Amino acid sequence: MAGPKDLTHLLSEEALARRPSPLKTAFKYFADPNVVFLGGGLPLADYFPWNKITAESPNPPFRNGIAAVPQSVEEATQTVLAKHSSDNGHHQDIPLSRSLQYGFTEGQAELLDFIKEHTKLVHNVPYEGWDIITSIGNTQSWDATLRTFTSKGDTILVEEFSFSSALETANALGVTQFPVPMDDFGIIPEKLEDVLTNWVGPKPKLLYTIATGQNPTGSSLSSERRAAIYKLAQEHDFIIVEDEPYYYLQMDTYTTDKSAREGKAVHTHKEFLNALVTSFISLDVDGRVIRLDSFSKVLAPGSRVGWIVGQKPILERYIRLHEVSMQTPSGFAQSIINGTLQRWGQDGYLDWLIGLRQEYTHKRDVAIDAVSAHFPKEVSHYIAPVAGMFFTVQFDASKHPKFEEFGKDPLKVENALYEEGLQEGALLIPGSWFKAQGQTNPPQKEQTVPGSENTIFFRGTYAAVPLDKLVVGIERFGKAVTKSFGLN
């Protein structure tokens, strides 16, 4: 395996402007036994008011499902965190005296080790010198990524429909977003090639993609598409930012035959790992992928702990940024998450992820069954997602009885459906709310026309509500669609 390509020419003005702190040179004496170090403004750990923290979790292999609350102390994983490592701490624990102190911007070693081991198991990154640093979740990682690679006036590639907050982050930084055409299965590599071949002016620095369980469309890129897109990144020299919060919410294939569902389920660790889709980072021979991962969807969003995978020299620029902004995820979060994961072990964590897969597969099945049962087939199109929290249903706006009256404006049909849904008592999000806004000023010779102009869609989620409410909500929205299209 070779090392990564030098991609420093893709760094932003801000990233290039960061100077090393002279204080760093002094810190090499911090642990020198011959020097009394009066250099750093660190409070003594004696003054941290927490002597002990404990956290109780269910125990692998989670036989009663990941949501089952342990009924006794014996059924639970007890994480007991001490202030000092000598105070009866588990040998892989991060003692509070360290996690609650300054330092370790890249993250605490024990937690990084666990995540790195897990990353090796899953992604098998094909170059020497990749690494991992912690972040405060993918939203922060994306903001840091924009600051590391883009300067005001730059253009980036985004999916035609994307997470609106992510687009807004780029917008406020003065970074233009060029939308790449998608279909039911995500970015269309041939269309992306057209975009790049016809590009006028400085090439885009990066492609931002929510490659698995895409938000909002629910689509997931196949291995073939990822390979084709990676090849384009090499040819046109851009970074691929794979924002993958939903990667571990992959599900068994949907089938309408309920009796066949159990047969499709993943059970062993090997089956689980084999069933995961190819990630961009696993194709990354150049070191041009920045992978954004997070515990938000697999453990808890409020933990505010994520991680970034990439080549070391680029991660070093992130560390310099983190030093002068958020520094590091909370020590409470790092100690508790690490303590729990170290007690579960890599196998126990895979058990947890398999349990999560079962839960989401079931929720997805219930949602798609309900869509199939309650949405009018004449005007609706949907595919069952294979990952993530979202499903989408597309409609042909031109079939709406008021299409002419609305001046053939599909957005007016979309709004009519949204309002009718609220009348019936169900809310799904109109797809146009996620549309990338960069189209008006594309630095292109000719513009590609994505999809049919009259296709509109709505995004629903099966993640946030219990199953009974999920079915009621979908039934209500289906009724609203039926009514609005005059099909009842």
Place this chain on the structure above:
Amino acid sequence: MAGPKDLTHLLSEEALARRPSPLKTAFKYFADPNVVFLGGGLPLADYFPWNKITAESPNPPFRNGIAAVPQSVEEATQTVLAKHSSDNGHHQDIPLSRSLQYGFTEGQAELLDFIKEHTKLVHNVPYEGWDIITSIGNTQSWDATLRTFTSKGDTILVEEFSFSSALETANALGVTQFPVPMDDFGIIPEKLEDVLTNWVGPKPKLLYTIATGQNPTGSSLSSERRAAIYKLAQEHDFIIVEDEPYYYLQMDTYTTDKSAREGKAVHTHKEFLNALVTSFISLDVDGRVIRLDSFSKVLAPGSRVGWIVGQKPILERYIRLHEVSMQTPSGFAQSIINGTLQRWGQDGYLDWLIGLRQEYTHKRDVAIDAVSAHFPKEVSHYIAPVAGMFFTVQFDASKHPKFEEFGKDPLKVENALYEEGLQEGALLIPGSWFKAQGQTNPPQKEQTVPGSENTIFFRGTYAAVPLDKLVVGIERFGKAVTKSFGLN
């Protein structure tokens, strides 16, 4: 009390470019009982693996000192955090199902209430409509402040010597720093007035000041100076950013008479509150002060929880930024800190801060006693700090025997002392490492000359080391100074 002035004309391009998310309009239906909300990608709290978290702390009034570890369960404050508020939670607790979920970018209500009550006790902010939001510590707050007020090419005012990371944050964003002359007691208002009166071009948007226990100088601005500086901010229409991590590390007045020390100590809550210096926010009739506060120095840096005090319309711009970057402090941190503080109560928290004051007063006394005993009086100048973690000792470089040989370069004397210190086995940080770098290109007609050109200084800390090591370190550095200046 009147409301704040409209200061939106001072916002940055980035802050002004932020658009409200259309998704926000949908979220008003989130809690509507008539609507099944399938809009948001939130995981169910059932899948958060932590059912219970407990944290053990010492108990107010901390009679054995804040560093004393509780010897029994009865001596400790036991914070037991449940997943759901109904699960035996303390009524002011933040349940894990909420703190570990998405949402509440401004911070969790219970914690904000506690901090707001504390802020009222201490600062008595003199306008209607001030508010508080959480941050991830003052480093992140400062980064967010720069992004909220400054655009590339802007100039800000900073203390002539300042926290190098804070200056570097501005530097990388392309923001020029103009250094304001200081003396032993911080910014000199008359010099600042000169700077502003002679200013050419667009006025600076803000003044960044570490007003209490300044880093690196250890100086603290008097009430009179703060009032004078505030008046200048009104006249020249800029924001004052008071970065106050050390505000609660204020100490009793230093005296060489050891027997008089106990008599100067603060004991009651009233004495403690009265002894605190006037903050800028307590003078802020206009709403032009942004106060950055943090638990880093008073509880633990790794908690990564701070807060920002300011007028609501400006804090709203921070919230929009936080939504698309770090979002919110970790839910673990918010639940644990809030749980502990709610059990201590406002009075218990003041007890903690008084305990901290006693610890730091003693450490400062030991440090200054040692400086007095071991530094050669002929070339050294120092004053005992009244706040913070740092003391500084100034030297007249022109008295160094090699001054001529060094080409009259005071920085070479500084470096010689640094190296001699390391030889003796003690490290203090050279003052020049903290010098603001904006001088080379000041947008000014005439430049003020700060202090004597031949004065150099070193920053030491009494915070990070036990008392015995502190004395050894100071003794060694004093010996190095004595040697280097040829005084032995």
